[in-house]
Amino acid sequence: MPSPNHDLSHISFDDLRGLLASILARHGASPQVAAILADNCASVQRDGAESHGTFRIPGYLATMASGWVDAAAVPLVTDAAPGFVSVDARNGFAQPALAAGRALAVDKARANGIALLAIHNSHHFSALWPDVEPFARDGLVALAFVNSMACVVPHGARQALFGTNPIAFAAPRAGADPLVFDLATSAMAHGDVQIAAREGRLLPDGVGVDRHGQPTTAPAELLDGGALCTFGGHKGSALAMMVEILAAALTGGNFSFGFDWSGHPGAQTPRTGQLLIVIDPSLQNGNNFALRIETLVEAMKQAGQERQPGERRYIQRAMSERDGIPIPRAELDRLRALAAAT
Template sequence: MAGHDHASDITISEAEARALALDFLIADGLGRAQAEAMAETLVKAQRDGCKSHGLQRLPGTRDTMAHPRFNRAADPQPEMVTPAMIRIDAGYGFSVLAAKRGLPLLIAQAQSLGIAVLAVQNGFHSTALWPVVEEIAEAGLAAMSMNPTHDWVAPAGGSKGILGTNPLAFAWPRADQPPYVFDFATTAAARADIALYRNEGRTLPEGWGLDRDGSPSTDPAAVLAGAMLPFGGHKGSALATMIELMAGPFIGDRTSAQSAAFDQGASAAPLHGELIIAFNPAVFGNTSGTDAAETVLNGIRDQGARLPGERRHAARAQSAQCGIALPRALHARILSLMPQTPSRLP
C-alpha cells in the first residue's frame, strides 16, 4: 500500500471537528470538563497537520476509559507546594485537563519569580506536548515539558524495553510572530508514527526498532511488539533517561516500566506524570536578550533551514482557510463507535 491518499480526505471546520470529538467523548461517559480539554487538544493537532496526535487518537480513548482505574469524573485542582512549585493530581483521568487547569498559576508564578514548575501526577496521557508550551510562550515565557510513557524503548546498546518514548517540548516567545516550538519523542520516531506505517502497509526505515528477539527490524508490527530505539544512539538514550528521572521519580510519579505495569494489559494510554517548567526572560533584566534570540532564529531561517513549528503553522493557516482535513475512513470509524449519531459527512 502506498502512503496517505489525500483524495480520501473529507474537510470539516474546526468547530465541526471539536463538536465531533466532544460528542464522541461525552457519549462514552467522559465528564464535560475532561471532554472539552481533550477535544481541544486533539483538534489543535489535527488542524496543524499533526495527524498522529490528532483525531486518530479518539477511538483509542475508549480503551483508556475502559481501564478499571480510569476516572471519568476527575476534577483536578492545582495545589501550591512552594511559590515556585505547583502540583496538580489528574485523579486518574486524562492528564490534559490537569495541565490546562495548572497553567494559569504556573504562568503567574513564573512571571513573578522568573521560574516556576508544574507537576502533573496520576494522569492518563495521550496528547502532544506542544499545545501546552505554545500557550505558555504566548504569555511571553519560555517553557519546557516532558513525560515518560510505557517501557517500549530499548536503551542504546540494549535489546529490551525499559525507557519510554519520553517526549520533550520547548517553546520560546517571539514578539511579532508565533513562538519557536519543538516537540519530539526521544525515539527515532514517535510510536504513533510507527502505527501509521503499520496501518498504511509501509516498511520502516532502518534503525527505528527491534523485534521481540532484539534483532533490528523494519516491520512496524514487529517493532511495536518488540522495542523501539532512541534517536542518536547513546545521546538520545541519555536524554530519554533524564526525562525518565525528572518526570518520574523527581515529581513522585511512575517510571515508564511502572506505567506499563499499571496498565495490566488494558491497552490504555500510559498513566504517569508530566513536568512543565516556565521561565521568564524579562526577570533576568537583559533587555538585549530578545534581539539576540531573534538574530539566532532569523539566522537559521536566512540559510534556508526550516525552523521547527513552521510546517505546523503553515498547516494551521491552510486549515483556517480551507477547513481541517480528516481521512474519510477515520471519520467513518469515529461515527461507527458513537450510538445513534447522525452522519456528519459534508
C-alpha cells in the first residue's frame, strides 16, 4: 500500500482502466491489446500489488517505443491436440495471447480433465496471479509458469541464467474467493533490491551474488553485474530450472538467457514463453473438490495460519471497490498527461 505521507487520489476501477487503455492506445497498442493490458494493470493496482501496477506504465511505453515488442500483435491460436492449445503471441504481450487461447483451453480441460495452454514468442510484464485466478472462479485448478530474463544464478553456479521465474497456482473454494498464490523462484524481487540500494540497507544473507559470483549483502554489488539467488537454495533452483523447461523449452519460447534486446534501447520486457496447466477437478467421481478445500482452509486456520494465500489482495480489492483505487496524486497527474500526449 502507498506510504501514508503520499498525497493520495482515489479512482474507480473503470476510470483507471479507461485511462490506462487511452495511454496504451495513444502510444501504439491496438485497441484490443490496450484494453487487455489496461484491465490487467488496473486489476493489479486495485489489489495493492503496486510493483506491478501503474508503476509499470512508463516501462510498458518504453519497451513499446523501442520496437522490441509489437503492441498490436494478433495472437495465433493453434489447436495442437485434444488437450493442448498453443498460442504464438507473435512478439506481442502474453496477456492478449492468454485471452485468445483461454476459452479453448477451458473447453479442453472440461472435456478431458486437463489441458495445456502453451504460449511462446510473448512478453510478460505483469504479476502472474491475474492469469490463474479467473480459472479458479470457473471452478478449475490452474498452474502457471513464466520465465523472464537472466538475473538469477543457479544454486552452486556463478553467473545469472534463470529469470525470477514465478509459479502461480489457483484453486476454487466453496463460497469464498479462490486460494491463489504467485511466488518468484528468486530469493527476492529485483525491485526490492533497488529499493534497498536507494535506502542504504543491506540485503539478508543468501539473496544475491556479486559480478564474480561471490555472495554479497551489498545491493550495489548485486546490481553491478551480480545476480539474485534462488529462494530455498538448491530446491528453489530446481524449481527455477523447471520453469525454464516448462515455460520455454516446452512452449517453443526463448529461455531467459536466450534473447538479445541490445538493439532496442528502452526494451524492458523479456521475450520468452508461458505455460498454463488447467485441471477440471469435477471429473474425480464422488469428490466434492471445493468442499475439500474448505476442510483444508479450516484446518490451516485451526493450526494458526491467520491469512490464507491471496487473502491480502482480496482485502485490498474490497477496500478499492468501496473507496476507489488509491494512487499518489502526482502519479495520477502523470498518467493523465500521458493519456493526452501523442
